Amino acid sequence: MSEQLPKTYNPHQVEEKWYEFWEKEGYFTPEADEDKTPFTIMMPPPNVTGELHLGHALDSTLQDIIIRWRRMQGYNTLWLPGTDHASIATEVKVVEQIREEGLSKEQIGREKFLDKAWDWTEEYGGKITDQIRKLGASCDWTRERFTLDEGCSKAVREAFVRLYEDGLIYRGDYIVNWCPDCETSLSDLEVEHEEETGKLYYIRYPFADDSGYITVATTRPETMLGDTAVAVDPDDERYQQHTGKTVILPLMERPIPIIKDEFVDSDFGTGMVKVTPAHDPNDFEIGERHDLEKIQVIDYQGFMSAEAGEYVGLSRQECREQVIEDLKEADLLEKVEDHEHAVGHCYRCDEIVEPMISKQWFVEMEPLAEPAIEAVKEGEVNFVPERFERVYMNWMENIEDWCISRQLWWGHRIPVWYCQDCGAENVAREEPENCSECGSENLEQEEDVLDTWFSSGLWPFSTLGWPGETEDLEYFYPTEVLVTGRDIIFFWVARMIFTGIYNMDEPPFSNVYVHGLILASDGRKMSKSLGTGIDPLDVIEDYGADTLRFMLITGSTPGNDRRFREERLEASRNFANKIWNASRFMLMNLEEDTPKSLPEDSEKISPASRWMLHRFNEIVDDINTNMEKFLFGEVSQTLYDFIWGEFCDWYLELIKPHLYDAEDEKEKQTALRTGQYLLGEILKLLHPVMPFITEEIWQKLPGSEGSIMLQDWPKIRGECFDVEACENMQILQEVIRSIRNIRNEMNVDPGRGIKALFSAGDEYQDILENGRDYIAELAGVDEIQIAGEFAERPEKAATAVVREIEIILPLEEMINIDQEIARLEKEKSEVEAEIERARGKLANDDFVEKAPDEIVQEERDKLEEYRQEMEQIKARIDELEG
Structure with missing residues (x-):
């Protein structure tokens, strides 16, 4: 007898054992081999500070399914993992740690701060990669990368210098999104806009000639202290007579002009808008067009600056409250209305973002965007689902220059050295000894670091050794598919495409598979603070990784969000148990020397086995087609229906007569060989989705050699197609179902x-x-x-x-017909009583008029159900008495 499985499947006894085995044997680690076709996936690098959440779990599961499938198909697969240094998130953590020591990062200095940041990263960072292992991710950990490691840092400097030398990087004063808490600039994509109920304040601005006043509406009265103009729509006939006049800025007593600008929305407020070029991106553009002064009244910590006059030192909220009081006292506040508007918050700390003018480094985007747009138009890069191509195009075709500098210490320090003698900018791959202009040794490096997305944009090729000409880069680039969530197209996907084309002359991947988000059961985003978050590690502890993986893809469709439901986990666990029990049944009947191949004498193969072999061919074709289209929800449904509904519930029952009532030993052995062959092939089909349980069962099958993950992917076998056997078996199944239904109806x-x-x-x-x-x-x-x-x-x-x-x-x-008639007569009496009860209730005018409509309707529905049930009982009695 072959080696047996325990009665129940215990994932904890299986998962860690097999993962250690796979990794130790080097099964995840490919070598460049010109005789094999490479297939590469780059893991989207999670933040080094992060912990596994369901989004990570889904992302990793989908990638692992693809890579295991392709590996079994014979491709030389590389799934390269790594983590992102997460500039803002990590710096926040380290700054908090320093504060607990009663110090600030400025007090300990940059060098000691970076030492602490590295210590913190080594101690707390990277846990997420260990957690990803628990999912069964078959990525090559020997090639694991970190966006701040030596190789990636070299790539970042090379990319910066190339862009600078090509005139695509420049430095200038521009208005940026500024987080006063993190004290750094943010890209537009790092600002989360939240709808909030605020106030719209109507403020009177007196004319300089004392001829009256105009009224301006604003949501941020504290910024009026920095106004340098009032603007109107050139086509707004209401205010044409006012343009060119001067008004006095309330509280500051500063004369400012009334100007015309096409940006103004005449339907907002009064149609006249205050212009604060230093604290609003649109006002900044107006200021550039009209050469207005830019007065910064809020500092970089979020407090009022000296330019705010008597309000200096107040927080923004304190200043707003004081300004409103002072306007009221001066009779310059006309009215206040409730107003719904979007307020920008920092995506890291949730602080309200302040538009600020700052000297920053930018990448000129138009020359980089054009080839990236063409690559998608020409089909070099395909989005799945296709609708996300429009999202990508919309952003790329309206792209603005990219602010790449961040006022942080943790990250890639910008490779620019300023000469303190002649003021020249020295941009270099390595730290220069002398100024390239004057030869001075008095150089100081730029304090700012690069936006995290600058380094992660290089991920598909920096991780393979670029800018060096490495064997890995030559063999594994470009990659095949990028798997990512729908919320990261702009942050990362677009940047990888244009940096890949710019640096490597071809896009970094052929396909972008965009999956949706997993929401809480009530449809909201998962949140630990709201108690709606689900920890994947808890799920693995309770159910096992295979159950979680299967649940994550069940019901999924490309790009669409779906809700987490506990019952799906239960269904997935039941599926795993079904597979286990079916395999246990087969192994109980197999001998150690039972061949794994199909019997050579096909004439001896039973009709049931011919049907199952035919259906298996069809299932292989279905799964291949759906895998190619990234329809993982279809894959899971096909596997579930076939394995549970056809193989377990039908086929294993159909072959029992051949096992236990066979006319000769050859009939039994033929059934066993065919059953074992099918079980082995089914385990291969299931392996990419549920790797642990399939490996455990595979190792118990007689004659198994090596890991299941290295076996050949099931192929469609032409000799196993048998349309007639399939049609005949379907007829027999219908006959059997009909008899079963009658037995159930008759209570046999x-x-x-x-x-x-x-x-x-x-x-x-x-x-x-x-x-x-x-x-x-x-x-x-x-x-x-x-x-x-x-x-x-x-x-x-x-x-x-x-x-x-x-x-x-x-x-x-x-x-027993008499007994059954008696039973039905009793049931008939009970239903008649319910009908009379319902009729009586509905005949009661007080009930019908006073009870809630839904209660009355519920009673009517019950009455109709009882009537239908009565008809069925009568028909059964007539049939029996017939």
């Missing part, structure tokens, strides 16, 4: 054997004759008669028709 004891008569034409008679054993075994039929017509029919019988087969089941063979 499950252990009672019955008699069945089949009236059918010659073609169907042959099918029934060949399926006698199956009908007997699966429908509980002791006696079977098959004929074209029966001269004598039983007086009382239940009947059904399948195709052109009439099924006749004599009632006296199934039940």
Whole structure:
């Protein structure tokens, strides 16, 4: 007898064992091999500070499914993992640690701060990669990278210098999104806009000539202290007579002009808007067009600056409250209205973002965007689902220059050295000793670091050794597919495409598979603070990694969000147990020397096995097609329906007569060989989705050699196609289902054997004759008669028709008719009582008029259900008394 499986599947005894085995044996680590076709996936690098959440789990599961599938198909697969240094998130953590020591980062200095940041990263960072291992991710950990490692840092400097030398990087004063808490600039994509109920304040600005006033509406009265103009729409006839005049800025007593600008929305507020070039991106543009002064009244910590006059030192909120009071006192506040508007928050700390003018480094985007747009238009890069191509195009075609500098210490320090003698900018790959302009040694490096997305944009090739000409880069680049969430297209996907084309002359990947988000059961985003977050590690602890993986793809469709439901986990665990029990049944019947291959004598293969082999061919084709299209939800459904519904519930039951009632040993061995072959092939199909349980069962199959993950992916075998066997078995299944349904309706004891008569034409008679054993075994039929017509029919019988087969089941063979009639009469009385009760309730005017409509309707629905049930009972009684 072959090695047996325990009665119950315990994932904890399996998962860690097999993962250590796979990794130790080097199965995840490919070498460049010109005789094999490479297939590469780059893991989107999670933040080194992060912990595994369901988004990571889904992302990693999808990538692992693809890579395991391609590996088994014979590709030389590389799935390269790594982590991102996460400039802002990490710096926040380290600054908090320093504060607990009673110090600030400025007090300890940059060098000691970076030492602490590295210490913190080594101690707390990278945990997420260990957590990803628990999912079964078959990525090559020997090639693991970190965006701040030596190789990636070299790539960052090379990319910066190239862009600078090509005139695509410049430095200038520009308005940026500024986080006063993190004290750094943010890209537009790092600002999360939240709808909030605020106020719209209507403020009077007196004319300089004392001829009256105009009224301006604003949501941020504290910024009025930095106003340098009031603007109107050139086409707004209401205010044409005012343009060119001067008003006095309230509280600051500063004269400012009224100007015309097409940006103004005449429907907002009064149609006249205050212009604060230093604290609003649109006002900044207006200021550039009209050469307005830029007065910064808020400092970089979020407090009012000296330019705010008597309000200096107040927080923004304190200043707003004081300004409103002072305007009221001066009778310059006309009115206040509630106003819904979007407020920008820092994506890291949730602080309200302040637009600020700052000297920053920028990448000129138009020359980089053009080839990246063409690559998608020409089909070099495909989005799945296709609708995300429009999202990508919309952003790329309206792209603005990219602010790449961040006022942080943790990250890639910008490779620019300023000469303190002549002021020249020295941009270099290595730290220069002398100024390239004047030769001075008095150089100081730029304090700012680069935006994290600058380094992660290089990820597909920096991780393979670029800018060096490495074997890995030559062999594994470009990659095949990028798997990512729909919320990261702009942050990362677009930047990888244009940096890949710029630096490598070709896009970094052929396909972008965009999956949706997993939401809480109520449809909201998952949140630990709201108690709606789900920890994947808890799920793995309770259910196992395979169950989590299967649940994550069940019901998924490309790009669409879906809700987390506990019952899906239960269903996935039940599926794993079903596979385990089915495999255990097969192994109990197999011998150690049972060959794994199909029997050579195909004539001896039973109709059930021919049907299953045909269906298996179709399933392989379906799964291949859906995998190619990234339809993982379809893959999971196909596997579930086939393995549970066809292989376990039908095939294993159908072959029992060949195992236990075989006419000769050869019939039994043929059934065993075919069953073992099918089980092994099914395990291979399932392996990419559920790697642990399939490996454990595979290792128990007689004759198994090596890991299942290195086996050949199942192929469609032409000799196993048998359309006739498949159609015949489907007919037999319909016959068996019909008999089972009648037994259930008649309340026949499950252990009672019955008699069945089949009236059918010659073609169907042959099918029934060949399926006698199956009908007997699966429908509980002791006696079977098959004929074209029966001269004598039983007086009382239940009947059904399948195709052109009439099924006749004599009632006296199934039940005690008198007892069944008595039971039905009792049931009839009970239902009659319920009908009378419902009728009486609905005839009561007080109930109908006073009860809630839904309660009344519920009672009407019950009455209709009882009536239908009564009709069925009467029909059954008439049938039995017939």
